[in-house]
Amino acid sequence: MREKTDPPKKSSRPPSAAGRKVGGLPAVPVEIEIERKTGTSCVKRLPSYLQLLRVLQAEGQEYVSGTVLASVHHLEPVIVRKDLAITGITGTPRVGFRVTELINAIERFLGWDNQTKAVLVGVGSLGTALLGYRGFENYGLLIVAAFDADPKKIGKWVHGCKVQSMNQLAGFVRRGEIRLGVLTVPAEAARQAADLMIQAGIRGIWNFTPVKLQVPDTVVAQKEDLAEGLAVLSHRLHHLLAVRALPPIK
Amino acid sequence: MREKTDPPKKSSRPPSAAGRKVGGLPAVPVEIEIERKTGTSCVKRLPSYLQLLRVLQAEGQEYVSGTVLASVHHLEPVIVRKDLAITGITGTPRVGFRVTELINAIERFLGWDNQTKAVLVGVGSLGTALLGYRGFENYGLLIVAAFDADPKKIGKWVHGCKVQSMNQLAGFVRRGEIRLGVLTVPAEAARQAADLMIQAGIRGIWNFTPVKLQVPDTVVAQKEDLAEGLAVLSHRLHHLLAVRALPPIK
DNA sequence: TAGATTGTTAATCGATTAACAATC
DNA sequence: TAGATTGTTAATCGATTAACAATC
Numbered sequence: 135m136r137e138k139t140d141p142p143k144k145s146s147r148p149p150s151a152a153g154r155k156v157g158g159l160p161a162v163p164v165e166i167e168i169e170r171k172t173g174t175s176c177v178k179r180l181p182s183y184l185q186l187l188r189v190l191q192a193e194g195q196e197y198v199s200g201t202v203l204a205s206v207h208h209l210e211p212v213i214v215r216k217d218l219a220i221t222g223i224t225g226t227p228r229v230g231f232r233v234t235e236l237i238n239a240i241e242r243f244l245g246w247d248n249q250t251k252a253v254l255v256g257v258g259s260l261g262t263a264l265l266g267y268r269g270f271e272n273y274g275l276l277i278v279a280a281f282d283a284d285p286k287k288i289g290k291w292v293h294g295c296k297v298q299s300m301n302q303l304a305g306f307v308r309r310g311e312i313r314l315g316v317l318t319v320p321a322e323a324a325r326q327a328a329d330l331m332i333q334a335g336i337r338g339i340w341n342f343t344p345v346k347l348q349v350p351d352t353v354v355a356q357k358e359d360l361a362e363g364l365a366v367l368s369h370r371l372h373h374l375l376a377v378r379a380l381p382p383i384k
Numbered sequence: 385m386r387e388k389t390d391p392p393k394k395s396s397r398p399p400s401a402a403g404r405k406v407g408g409l410p411a412v413p414v415e416i417e418i419e420r421k422t423g424t425s426c427v428k429r430l431p432s433y434l435q436l437l438r439v440l441q442a443e444g445q446e447y448v449s450g451t452v453l454a455s456v457h458h459l460e461p462v463i464v465r466k467d468l469a470i471t472g473i474t475g476t477p478r479v480g481f482r483v484t485e486l487i488n489a490i491e492r493f494l495g496w497d498n499q500t501k502a503v504l505v506g507v508g509s510l511g512t513a514l515l516g517y518r519g520f521e522n523y524g525l526l527i528v529a530a531f532d533a534d535p536k537k538i539g540k541w542v543h544g545c546k547v548q549s550m551n552q553l554a555g556f557v558r559r560g561e562i563r564l565g566v567l568t569v570p571a572e573a574a575r576q577a578a579d580l581m582i583q584a585g586i587r588g589i590w591n592f593t594p595v596k597l598q599v600p601d602t603v604v605a606q607k608e609d610l611a612e613g614l615a616v617l618s619h620r621l622h623h624l625l626a627v628r629a630l631p632p633i634k
Numbered sequence: 635t636a637g638a639t640t641g642t643t644a645a646t647c648g649a650t651t652a653a654c655a656a657t658c
Numbered sequence: 659t660a661g662a663t664t665g666t667t668a669a670t671c672g673a674t675t676a677a678c679a680a681t682c
Contacts (some may be wrong), residue, residue, distance in 0.1 A: 152408035175673065177619050181611035185571070185594045199639065208596050210675065215640065227640045227681040244615050245622030263513030273611050273619065314395035316623065321435070338621035340614065342437045346458050354624055358610065361523050364590065365494050367606035368524065369427050371564065371588035372495030374604055425649065449663065460651065465664065477657040477664045 157341060177218045177244075181273065182207055183217070184240045188272075191233050196299050199230030246274030251312050253336070255327050256319030257282040257290075260342055265293040277316060279306055283323065300327075304334040314338045321345050328355070426467045427494075431523065432457055433467070434490045438522075441483050449480030454632070496524030501562050503586070505577050506569030507532040507540075507547050510592055514566060517542040527566060529556055533573065550577075554584040564588045573596050 183203055190198055207214075218231065221239040225231040241247040242283040254261055254277050262269075265280060280295040281303050282288060288299045298306065306312070315336040319327045324345035331339060332353055339355040341347055347355045406432055440448055450464040457464075468481065471489040491497040503529050504511055514520075515530060530545040531553050532538060538549045546555065551622040556562070563588040569577045574595035581589060582603055589605040591597055597605045 172619075173673065177616050180610040181609070181615045182596075185611075200658070206596075208598075211639085212641095212675065213673095216674090217644090221642075225640060228638055229682075243619065245618045252616070253562055259517045260513075260519060261595050263510075263517050267509045267513050268509060270614070271611075273614050275614060313625065314617075337625060338617055340617055344432060346432075346456075348458075352624070352628055354617060354620040356613050356620070358613045359431070360520075360608065361435075362428040363606050364520070364523050364525060364610045365431045366424050366427050367564075367588055367604065368495045368500070369422075369493065369658075370395060370604040370606070374587060374602070375563065379600055423649065453662070462651065463649095464663095465666090469665075475664060477658070478662055480663075504672085542658090 170222055176220050179207075179209075179213075179217050180240050180244060181220070183214070184237065184246075185235055185272075187237050187240070191237060195233055197230045198233055200225065202230070206323045210241075212235070226295060236264050241274070244274070248274065249276050250314055251276050251310060252313050252314040252316055252340075253278065253280045253303065253304070253307060253331075254295075254316040254318060255282070255300075255331060256317060256323070257284075257287055257292055258318060258320065260273070261316075262292055263320035264318060264342075265295055273316070278310065278312070281306075283319075303330060305334060307331075307334040312336065316340045316342065318342045422470055429457075429459075429467050429525060430471070430490050431465075432489065433464070434496075435522075437487050437490070439484055441487060445483055447480045448483055448486070450475065452480070458564060484629050491524070494524070498524065499526050500524050500564055501526050501528045501560060501588075502564040502566055503528065503553070503557060503562050503581075504530045504545075504566040504568060505532070505550075505553070505581060507534075507537055507542055507574070508568060510571065511566075511568035512542055514592075515545055525564070528560065528562070531556075533569075533577075550580060553580060557581075557584040557586060562586065564590070566590045566592065566602060568592045 142252060186203065186206055189338070202209045203209075204211040204214045218225070218236065218239075221236075221243040223231060223239040234287050249271075252263070252275055254265060257265070261280065262306075265361055270277070277295070279298060280292060281298050281300055283300050285299075287297050290297050293326065306322050307315075313336065315331045315338070317324065317328060321344050324341070324343040324347065328339060328341070328349070330346050332349065337353055339347065339349065339353065340356045341355050342359075344359065344361070346357065349355045373382065430508065436453065436456055437448065443559075450468065451461045453459075454461040454464045468475070468486065468489075471493040473481060473486055473489040483564060488497070499521075502525055504515060507515070507530050511530065511532075515527060520527070527545070529548060530542060531548050531550055533550050535549075537547050540547050557565075563586065565572065565581045565588070567581070567589050571594050574591070574593040574597065576587055578591070578599070579599050587603055589597065589599065589603065591605050591607045592609075594609065594611070596607065599605045
């Protein structure tokens with residue numbers, strides 16, 4: 135309602151500058167551009183949008199509104215709008231976002247626009263499990279080789295990967311220009327295996343061990359702990375059964 | 385320093401009442417007791433403490449301080465103190481917490497003091513993976529049966545479980561008094577499979593599908609999404625490589 | 635045009651961190 | 659005793675939610 139005749143306190147909606155890329159050049163110095171608020175919560179929700187967007191794309195939908203994305207995921211629409219904003223995309227009022235454009239923006243933001251090759255270290259039960267799981271390909275991840283320290287495992291084939299010795303890791307990583315590693319060794323071996331991966335040139339470690347890794351700032355480590363989710367579930371279930379078991383409430 | 389001669393503003397440290405169990409009876413009405421601040425962040429960190437505590441117990445350590453737990457996990461000591469407080473345990477200044485007591489308190493709080501039996505629904509690549517992973521036994525979870533809708537899979541043995549048809553689910557759950565189910569079907573089948581599980585009497589669903597389930601309030605559902613962690617890792621790696629790749633910084 | 639939807643700022647909520655008395 | 663550690667309250671920080679002008 136308020137017009138742009140005189141600027142009061144609020145300068146509502148400056149067309150799109152201030153820390154956003156306009157043409158191809160950042161409107162502000164790069165350091166500030168990089169430091170923009172990218173809380174991890176926003177990033178975590180992007181894959182679920184992506185998953186739905188791909189379904190919509192397959193169905194031939196051209197546009198989707200943030201409102202629709204929100205209702206499917208049981209989120210507030212404003213959350214979706216903010217999440218999508220970090221990818222740099224803009225929508226059109228009353229219409230929404232172009233599905234294809236949104237898919238590309240999210241994939242680009244996450245670095246999933248090209249398949250990323252990864253090695254897996256530690257072919258135990260979890261490692262074997264992950265090698266067999268083909269779902270990661272939807273997320274731009276392709277595990278191309280497996281390594282283990284146990285001589286009894288070396289040479290065996292697991293889900294299409296020949297298990298190699300740890301000595302072969304550095305050469306393989308260098309030749310293949312691999313940047314990402316999945317760590318699934320037992321807790322005791324975690325630290326040493328991670329160090330070998332880093333020496334080999336791995337820059338990102340998806341850490342499935344219960345050990346908090348210390349890595350140099352040229353490397354990122356992401357801890358994945360199924361026990362976290364299970365703990366929340368167990369506690370809530372425990373609680374629910376205690377409350378709901380005794381009297382039939384109504 | 386301040387004595388309890390006269391009560392100023394702050395009544396620092398009332399011995400231990402106010403919403404805490406004292407003997408065996410809650411000091412306040414049950415509803416309030418239940419509603420006590422149990423943010424999910426605290427609960428998620430408990431398994432990692434538990435893991436370390438078991439190592440210490442095996443080593444014969446009798447006491448451990450919150451400070452030590454904190455430094456191992458790279459957390460602030462006050463976080464550990466708050467987390468442990470939700471289990472109802474108390475420590476002794478200068479000494480710390482009794483390891484055995486702490487293990488018991490955490491296990492009890494999470495409902496991990498007795499093994500919980502679970503069924504798994506959906507024997508695809510991820511389901512097979514989880515059936516083969518024996519690590520859950522440390523977290524009080526034992527997957528005792530597997531179910532699938534695909535007739536071609538029924539009757540096969542996967543990691544010691546015979547795959548059963550969905551028709552057999554309800555009977556099995558009732559006979560075994562199973563409360564927990566692991567859902568690893570494809571996205572399209574998630575809703576229907578979850579409904580069958582709930583009808584069968586399952587009260588907690590560990591949901592590995594990318595679908596947000598709608599469940600009645602007699603059931604808890606916990607979504608587990610590996611893509612979340614991978615998204616955070618990918619984004620950080622992408623970012624890191626962009627920043628660190630171009631110029632050799634120093 | 636009217637009204638649904640976007641993008642953004644301000645307010646609220648929850649979790650983390652700082653500070654500190656009480657304790658052994 | 660002295661000093662490290664506990665338990666708790668207050669302050670800070672970040673994420674979610676509310677509110678609303680701009681837009682098609």
